[in-house]
Amino acid sequence: MSVLTSSLAFAVATFLSRILGLFRDMLMASKFGTSWQADAYFVAILFPFFLRRVFGEGAMTSAFVPLYSESKDKDEFLSSVLTGFSLILLVIVSVVMIYPDIVIYLFSSGASAQERQLIRKLARITAPSILFIFWWSISYSIENTRGKFFYPALTPIIPNIVLIIAMLIPGVGIYAPTWGFLIGEVAAFLSLAYPLKRHRLKISFKYLREFLNYFWPSFLAMSVSQINSIVDTNVVSYYSGGQGGGISYLQYASRFYMLPYGLFGVAVATVILSTISNDRQNYYSHLKDGITSTLFFTLPATIGLIVLSVPIIRLFYQYGQFTAKDTEMTAKVLSAYVIGLPFYGVYSTMTRARHALKDMKRPLKATIIVAVVNVVLDLLVGLKYGPVGVAVATSFAGILGFLYLLLKEKNRNLFEKDILYIFISSVAMGISTYFFSSISDHRIWAIVSTGFGAAVYLLFSAIFFKDRLKTFLKRR
Numbered sequence: 069m070s071v072l073t074s075s076l077a078f079a080v081a082t083f084l085s086r087i088l089g090l091f092r093d094m095l096m097a098s099k100f101g102t103s104w105q106a107d108a109y110f111v112a113i114l115f116p117f118f119l120r121r122v123f124g125e126g127a128m129t130s131a132f133v134p135l136y137s138e139s140k141d142k143d144e145f146l147s148s149v150l151t152g153f154s155l156i157l158l159v160i161v162s163v164v165m166i167y168p169d170i171v172i173y174l175f176s177s178g179a180s181a182q183e184r185q186l187i188r189k190l191a192r193i194t195a196p197s198i199l200f201i202f203w204w205s206i207s208y209s210i211e212n213t214r215g216k217f218f219y220p221a222l223t224p225i226i227p228n229i230v231l232i233i234a235m236l237i238p239g240v241g242i243y244a245p246t247w248g249f250l251i252g253e254v255a256a257f258l259s260l261a262y263p264l265k266r267h268r269l270k271i272s273f274k275y276l277r278e279f280l281n282y283f284w285p286s287f288l289a290m291s292v293s294q295i296n297s298i299v300d301t302n303v304v305s306y307y308s309g310g311q312g313g314g315i316s317y318l319q320y321a322s323r324f325y326m327l328p329y330g331l332f333g334v335a336v337a338t339v340i341l342s343t344i345s346n347d348r349q350n351y352y353s354h355l356k357d358g359i360t361s362t363l364f365f366t367l368p369a370t371i372g373l374i375v376l377s378v379p380i381i382r383l384f385y386q387y388g389q390f391t392a393k394d395t396e397m398t399a400k401v402l403s404a405y406v407i408g409l410p411f412y413g414v415y416s417t418m419t420r421a422r423h424a425l426k427d428m429k430r431p432l433k434a435t436i437i438v439a440v441v442n443v444v445l446d447l448l449v450g451l452k453y454g455p456v457g458v459a460v461a462t463s464f465a466g467i468l469g470f471l472y473l474l475l476k477e478k479n480r481n482l483f484e485k486d487i488l489y490i491f492i493s494s495v496a497m498g499i500s501t502y503f504f505s506s507i508s509d510h511r512i513w514a515i516v517s518t519g520f521g522a523a524v525y526l527l528f529s530a531i532f533f534k535d536r537l538k539t540f541l542k543r544r
Contacts, residue, residue: 081221101389102316112190178306227252321401332365333413344424371498379514408463438469493528
């Protein structure tokens with residue numbers, strides 16, 4: 069399977085998972101809105117997500133996949149990784165179960181007394197999911213080394229299904245999604261546990277030291293990048309003054325912000341990593357193409373989400389406990405987030421390009437810059453303007469991270485003239501969609517307006533990129 073086909077399969081599976089996740093969030097918003105109970109739940113699941121990104125999806129897979137692929141004794145190597153990290157995570161889970169206040173200090177130190185009490189209870193429920201997330205990520209990585217992408221990328225749908233079913237159970241309250249989160253992660257692991265059955269597993273530490281030598285650099289980079297999440301939620305918890313709502317605004321808005329980034333930014337970066345790894349002599353040619361491809365998707369997504377932020381949030385979230393005021397605030401946060409979307413997309417592409425050259429230092433420095441700028445701006449802007457200020461800080465930090473990587477390139481002529489056409493097409497789409505969306509205030513009109521905007525953008529793109537389109541169709 070080609071890199072492009074594998075990336076497409078990954079993107080399709082991810083899209084299906086995100087759509088179901090959106091429905092889950094709609095149900096969550098309807099039942100709990102932006103209440104302090106919702107904030108407590110989001111804080112309780114942030115800790116497993118934090119460790120997932122550090123131990124599971126990022127540093128773990130980056131180190132595990134190449135070493136596992138090259139290992140002559142895969143059973144012993146896998147046993148060493150599973151034994152060592154299962155023990156580490158078991159200790160972490162035990163600490164959270166005994167002392168759940170660590171979650172509060174990390175993510176919501178400004179929470180009220182009643183919210184703190186609820187966070188303690190919910191964190192104890194979600195803590196064991198860390199182990200299952202880790203085991204799932206190992207199975208996921210093993211399948212990727214075998215060229216299997218679609219089904220592993222599809223398994224995150226399972227926790228979403230379990231969460232939705234749990235929230236439909238009456239009378240359970242905020243404990244429904246909390247238990248649903250834990251059970252869902254267990255089910256996701258079990259659905260992908262079969263790769264482990266092909267190995268003879270035992271307690272072993274034989275290859276753990278070798279693995280750690282590759283793991284720590286990636287772990288450090290991921291840890292630094294996750295500082296942003298910790299500071300963001302803490303700043304918002306102080307801004308809310310214990311009343312709740314701030315963290316929920318960030319979470320609901322980030323779902324739409326991460327949708328185009330996860331689908332297009334990550335997909336292009338994945339392709340660039342493999343393409344440059346196999347053809348380093350044409351580094352700048354591939355990087356230019358990657359940047360253009362990233363902007364082709366993220367620029368119109370940025371403008372579209374800003375223009376339609378209120379109609380989209382109203383369509384998907386404004387039900388039950390989620391009020392019109394919540395819609396207005398979430399839309400503002402979303403608009404502030406997506407300002408940085410194109411820059412984070414290009415930043416991701418340029419980072420993967422350096423990884424393809426085995427350059428780990430420059431991306432790490434860029435990550436540190438992004439983290440430091442984000443923390444400083446959170447304190448300067450976030451404490452004053454709350455969730456909107458935090459989102460602005462996130463966007464501005466991404467812009468500076470992109471500029472740092474750009475200035476470090478010897479050849480800075482990385483932007484093709486096609487990017488100007490992408491910008492013109494996106495602006496034309498935004499202006500026409502703005503007036504088209506004002507025709508009706510009906511909820512469903514947001515979908516019609518989105519379709520209209522996409523059609524306008526594709527029309528302009530067909531005019532500007534007709535030669536590329538013909539070439540693509542001939543290749544297909």
